[in-house]
Amino acid sequence: MTGSPRSAKDFFAPLAVGAPAPLREIPARPSRAIHFFDPSNPKMAAKVPDMVGTVDVLLGNLEDAVKADNKEAAREGLVTIARETSFGPTQLWTRINALDSPWVLDDLTTLVPAIGDKLDVVMVPKVQGAEDIHYVDRLLAQLEAKAGLDRPILVHAILETARGVANVEEICGASPRMQGLSLGPADLAADRRMKTTRVGGGHPGYLVRRDPNPDQPDAVRPTYQQDLWHYTIARMVDACAMHGIYPYYGPFGDIADVVACEDQFRNAFLLGCVGTWSLHPKQIAIANKVFSPSVEDITHARRVVAAMGDGTGAVMLDGKMEDDASLKQCLVLVELAEQLAA
Ligand code: GLV
Ligand code: MG
Numbered sequence: 174m175t176g177s178p179r180s181a182k183d184f185f186a187p188l189a190v191g192a193p194a195p196l197r198e199i200p201a202r203p204s205r206a207i208h209f210f211d212p213s214n215p216k217m218a219a220k221v222p223d224m225v226g227t228v229d230v231l232l233g234n235l236e237d238a239v240k241a242d243n244k245e246a247a248r249e250g251l252v253t254i255a256r257e258t259s260f261g262p263t264q265l266w267t268r269i270n271a272l273d274s275p276w277v278l279d280d281l282t283t284l285v286p287a288i289g290d291k292l293d294v295v296m297v298p299k300v301q302g303a304e305d306i307h308y309v310d311r312l313l314a315q316l317e318a319k320a321g322l323d324r325p326i327l328v329h330a331i332l333e334t335a336r337g338v339a340n341v342e343e344i345c346g347a348s349p350r351m352q353g354l355s356l357g358p359a360d361l362a363a364d365r366r367m368k369t370t371r372v373g374g375g376h377p378g379y380l381v382r383r384d385p386n387p388d389q390p391d392a393v394r395p396t397y398q399q400d401l402w403h404y405t406i407a408r409m410v411d412a413c414a415m416h417g418i419y420p421y422y423g424p425f426g427d428i429a430d431v432v433a434c435e436d437q438f439r440n441a442f443l444l445g446c447v448g449t450w451s452l453h454p455k456q457i458a459i460a461n462k463v464f465s466p467s468v469e470d471i472t473h474a475r476r477v478v479a480a481m482g483d484g485t486g487a488v489m490l491d492g493k494m495e496d497d498a499s500l501k502q503c504l505v506l507v508e509l510a511e512q513l514a515a
Pocket of ligand 2: 237298333357359360
């Protein structure tokens with residue numbers, strides 16, 4: 174997952190019939206918070222330049238939450254913002270409209286020639302299978318070639334349909350442009366006919382109750398709320414790990430509930446996600462905190478690395494057995510800390 178960005182030309186190779194896909198080399202830039210803004214909203218757009226440097230990714234959203242009448246204004250607004258803003262260390266992403274919408278072709282044919290040199294990643298919603306990624310990959314390759322771009326635009330898919338979840342492995346491996354995947358809990362819940370009405374997060378009714386105590390059969394039994402998204406996040410994390418790309422949690426719609434938001438983000442982080450979406454500036458701080466390993470965890474990880482010497486065998490540290498496998502876990506944290514500090 175390290176290495177420098179390759180030229181767009183490298184990405185044409187796998188398009189040739191029968192050519193083997195090259196090994197993936199994704200630019201390893203941190204993206205703990207992907208902050209969504211609506212480029213058709215002048216008040217929100219005006220804040221973008223001031224957010225540069227405060228967040229890993231700024232994403233101009235063209236899809237859901239942008240009214241149908243504002244689709245063109247959002248597209249044009251994003252072009253203006255991208256041209257007028259110097260993004261420095263902050264990446265610029267966009268979420269295009271769904272591939273079955275009347276807007277997506279104009280999204281890509283407008284954005285790539287106009288601001289393709291500034292766009293790092295295109296987020297594709299409602300991806301159903303590898304064929305959707307192949308379509309976007311081809312179109313991007315053609316538009317990049319026409320625009321003379323020498324840096325490939327990467328692709329990020331949102332996992333938000335039952336079919337997409339069923340095809341998650343093939344989606345991750347569908348193109349060397351694949352940068353990562355996000356969970357889209359709201360659309361996914363609707364597609365699965367779940368009975369929730371929220372954007373991400375939990376539900377107080379999804380719980381387990383403690384078994385009865387035979388000694389106190391009439392005692393009140395505590396309940397524990399369960400994570401609605403555990404299964405999908407775990408599947409997504411495995412598929413991404415298998416293909417060497419990044420998994421992300423998605424939106425948490427209850428902006429006021431910062432405590433539950435932090436918990437949901439942390440569960441995703443602990444399961445292997447590298448970042449999440451931010452729908453409000455206050456969620457940026459939560460994401461940056463949660464998706465950066467804590468000082469205590471880094472300190473412990475470094476102690477294990479040091480204690481393990483050449484990395485073989487086993488040692489006892491603070492009464493716990495450490496071996497090759499715990500060393501590897503610690504290296505994940507140390508590498509992440511180094512990447513974030515770079
Ligand atoms: C995000 O797009 C979602 O549907 O949750
Ligand atoms: Mg969605």
